[in-house]
Amino acid sequence: MSQTGIRERAKSALQDPLLQQAVQFTTDRLRTRKANVTETFGRWQEWRDRGRDIRAHTIAHLDFYLQQFADNVRSAGGHVHFAADAEEAAQAIVDIAKKRRAKLVVKSKSMVSEEIHLNRHLEDEGIQVVETDLGEYIIQLAGETPSHIIIPSIHKTREQIRELFTKAGGENLTTDTKALTGFARRTLRTLFQSADIGVTGCNFGIAESGTVVLFTNEGNADMVANLPRTHVVIMGMERILPSFADLEVFSHLLPKSATGQNVITYMSCFTGPRRDGEADGARELHVVILDNGRSRQLGDADFQDILHCIRCGACLNVCPVYRQIGGHAYGSVYPGPVGAVLTPLLNPGPEYADLPYASSLCGACFEACPVQIPLHDMLVKLRRRHVAQGLAKRGERAASRGFRLVFARAGRYRAIIRSGRLGQVLVARHGGIDARIGPLRGWTQTRRAPVLAKRSFREGWPGLRQELRQGNRPPATGTEGAPAHETAVNKE
Template sequence: MNQGNHVLDRARVALGDDFLRAAVRFTADRLRTKKYTATESLGRWEEWRSRGQQIRAHTVAHLDYYLGQFADNVTRAGGNVQFAADASEASQMVLDIIRAKQARSVVKSKSMVSEEIGINHVLEAADVEVVETDLGEYIVQLAKETPSHIIIPAIHKNRQQIKDLFTEAGGENLTTDTKTLAGFARRTMRKKFLEADVGITGCNFGIAESGSVVLFTNEGNADMVTNLPQTHIVLMGMERLLPTFADLEVMANLLPRSATGQNITTYMSVLTGPRREGDHDGAREMHIIVLDNGRSNQLADAKMKEVLNCIRCGACLNVCPVYRQIGGHAYGSVYPGPIGAVLSPVLNQGEQYADLPYASSLCGACSEACPVKIPIHDMLVYLRQRNVERGWVKPAERAAFKGFAFAFAKVGRYKLAMRTARIGQGPLVRDGHIEAKIGPLRGWTEGRNAPALAQQSFREMWGLLEQELKTTSRESGRTGK
């Protein structure tokens, strides 16, 4: 684990940013409230969740079969499928397609997998212009940042900051008016859409029975990205499959409601292969790159397998008491929040994210919010346990727990430890609570009430009571009462 750049250090920086905290809380609250309204209006939400869980679990359990079926059907529809073992292989595949097309400009619609493999940097290094066309992604691209929320990438930005970014990018003197800012983005992107040689998208779901790629957007930008350039590249995590269109119906109900509180997404595009004879639009080539990058390793891990059920709705972020305070960048991974804390450590090069499972209060709100019932908090505990087994803990923490185990293994040691602690706590107790200003206890007592150890333990009180009862009964016997 990289101790020098720990999530705690980054969290401290985020906690000092009042604007960030207020902005994240405001949007997360809005999304959460809208989600409750949308799920209420649908009715029988728990049944929908259970159905979603069943579909995802079934798909992941038979992933090899459905991947084969999907690839066959894509090929039959005229598309091309490649499987990438890791991020660098996937990036190379994208580069090869772009070079073969002698492409100089790329437009992209929102894709977390593209963030995962860092494709923008790879393409820019190869002198290819890349433009994000989702408004939030476009803002973070101009700011040279990564998304700070899975669904709302620019959740941490206000209108003034966006105006400054757009003004600098366009050389125009803009105002903070929403219509003005959206108008600037629309004008800029229209030109880029028309010029682009290649369009890159992610994939919300791949449908195995037809080889279709399904994209959910609210801005319609994915339709431009997939229809105007002559070549379309899809970046898809290997788990993002559904067996049939009937399964898509369930996900089309679960995902928008959980993500943005909408009853249905504004645009749902279903693409089956490239443009065919007689079609009026569409890319002439469609390449699908299916990324593993550590995912298949989870299939054999009973405790982590369900992480592959995730449909990237972001609902767990909106309810997480940690995410709501520190935002996404403090996680240091492209996947923030509770899902990021379990997904990032298990993808390739996950060692650098081994600290993320500690960025949780283990309250379980994430698991309750998850539309496909992923037990995220159990996974967080499991990953912490795995860190200990791998020796990825601070020496002081290891020594403290060894001492704890030693003292609690025998009654005599336990009693002695309690007596010593009762005496030792003296200088730290204020108004019945422990207040540690320094040392490892500080972090705990700074934000919580840690009651001082009672002067008498329950065992001692019980012992005295037993003694008293015995004495009373002896005396009663003597007096014959």
């Protein structure tokens, strides 16, 4: 909301050409791949419809399915913890770690674990935490946070990665991808073997069986879940699907939307811990189910649908704003259009009230969404809510009041246009305005504002109407001043 809001963060992102280039290259690539794979697959809209229907049904009956899921996790031998907020969730996991006297925790990628600041909580207890997704491992070594939901390290170059890996003990590393991944494989393998606890997120929880389903490409989540003695799953409470039959739908929607892959490399379904006679797999399974502001969206006609989100990141890849500023500018765990909606919903108040303004409202996010969440509508409704709560800036409030004043009466509108035309003489140069003054400043800082037309459409309309009545098309070049269609639209 203040000067450290998205405007400032975006400004610093815009001054980093490497970051911009990387973000644009990655989002272009993911978007093109998605377009190709969905076209080959066919009937994509019908799949989206089914996806939306299943998610809407699940969320509308979430109490029922969550109870069924928890009961089935327990009957498969797992433990379930319910956490009202981030603090409770982190505490539940810290308690498990302390009870197990854990020294080393390995993790696979989980946005929710970022949401509850799990690493900090564990490290405060003297427990070492290692991220094992290659991209997350890289940014953990760099002491940073993810910049993309799916590819967290898009802002790092291979030379930077080589330096980070060398500092982490890699000897004679080249910048070759193979050499770098080879180092990560060797280093992380030994950590998987010696870790006390593995923490994963959860892409879907199957209610009918109490199954936790993970989608990964690298296979690190399988190491994290299977090799340490204890497996802790942290999941948002909305991550439920009623049945395995429904999982078939999302096994197509998720990877195709996220990375344009026809199928994810590893889909792993865990139903309870290892069973009698089995010699691998975690001996103990804990599932931590998090609310943290999610239940507040239930029953809210404007925002309940945000809980349908399956965290594919497709909305990031099509967003013209994300494309320019990257993930860090959103200042929270969830970037892009979904973040601009979800973050202020989960954290009401002034801190993130400016995020819904980081959008052009073009609706590309809605078109890309595999479950058709109307993100662009939600962005407008959030702006309205912020105004109603008095969170809007003074300038914005004044501008809106002025707009209402002028546009409510035709006479006022005419008068303001006329005086504007006179006034612009002072600042217009070559048919455009560059001066960074008054209410124009926000626009002219980065672009040219067009000058007002010599004659507005309204002023030209009586003559135009007469011509239309007479059945004549307006002439290409007018006799009295410029032709109507040129006076209405500025040609600059």
